[in-house]
Amino acid sequence: MNTPRFFAAFGKGDFIKYQGKRLGFWDVIGSGITPYGYIYSLAYQHAVFPDPTIPLFGDCGAWTYRKQDTPTLFQDIVDAQWAIRSYQKRLHPNQETYVTAPDHILFANLSRCQREARREFNWINARNFLELAKTQLPHTTPVAVAHGLSVCERIRAALDLIKLGYKLIGLGGLATIGNVSHALTIIQTVANQLHGVVHPQQILEPYECNPYKLTPFQRHAWCNKLINQLRAIAPLGAEFVILGGRQYYAGIIEPLEAAQLYTVTTPLAGLAIGRKMHWLKVNTPSFRQLSLGI
Known part of the structure; x- marks a missing residue:
């Protein structure tokens, strides 16, 4: 995936918002609105997508269980195997599909023990999900989410996930920022990893890397x-x-x-x-x- 691709998101009612109106996602097919594909959450009980030509991006629903110490959805404990089974129920074998490993959002107001538990959850499930996807979802592209309380922690998490074998990395916790320019700064910093050689005229944003x-x-x-x-x-x-x-x-x-x-x-x-x-x-x-x- 070398060029930007826009996936339209829809929520509980299988709709997207466009010009102040709610449109069912099937209504936008052929109407001039041309997202590359659609993103959905495992936190919502959507019907199976019947058209295998539409690329899909599956999200594990971390925002829904963000306040839980032990993530659950529909009274099931969220882990790598649960996510694999949930994706299997919704996907067509020949559909271009991206599936996200279970993750848990980090918040600064959590206790140290809670933050460490969430970091461990993210790493263990990213590792297990990648291995399971190779055999149980071989037609999909696994995605892992890099979380952190700082830009530097997100960089470290992203590099570790790449070393683990992931080809696509998401940035977690951006919904809590509420500032588009801040989010873009984080994305640019992670994309560049570390700065390396810097020319005298180049101005750098703070990046907190040690x-x-x-x-x-x-x-x-x-x-x-x-x-x-x-x-x-x-x-x-x-x-x-x-x-x-x-x-x-x-x-x-x-x-x-x-x-x-x-x-x-x-x-x-x-x-x-x-x-x-x-x-x-x-x-x-x-x-x-x-x-x-x-």
Whole structure:
């Protein structure tokens, strides 16, 4: 899925809202409204879609059970196997279908134990759902949802899900934000993963990422990205001067110097914070404000 695709959502009454009116989803077929497909929730008891040419996107209904510590729908405990059975009842074998693994929304006002329990729920069910879908829903495309209380946590969750084997990732908890520009900022940040090389003229939004908290997989991906970016912008024989702690250059120096095409220096290596500040003050240009009295 390399181009944006719009899935129209409908709720309890199998309708969508258009120009202030409620239209049954079958009414919009051929009426000039052309969504790519339709998104539905397992929280609602919809009829089976009879037309296999319409792509469908199944959602597990996390918003409905958001206040429950143990997620349930229709008095059933929500887990990966329950979701697989529920999707099987609604889908046509040849239908283009995306199915979402069960997830649980994170809220800042939850206790620490509740948040950790929801993180564990999300990871276990994402893993189990992917394995079950391979054999029980082989014609579908599984989707996992990356949750987090910050942009950085969402990035880490998304990268872990990609490592697990997911090709499509959703961003969870956006319904609680209530600000479209905020949501788009999160999407852009996750899409870019970590920034890597940044040109002097480029302005960055705050992204709350700490290199000390990256998993080995995330760090390896970041190092490879950064090395490729440096090679793309620097001529052979260039010297890279890295002004940062070891976490910013470990795993980067060796590949750059391996072919003896570049040299890398780290003038701040081994210095205490006070000496680092002094070095930066002495060795970087400073600009003073000019004023003109009239």
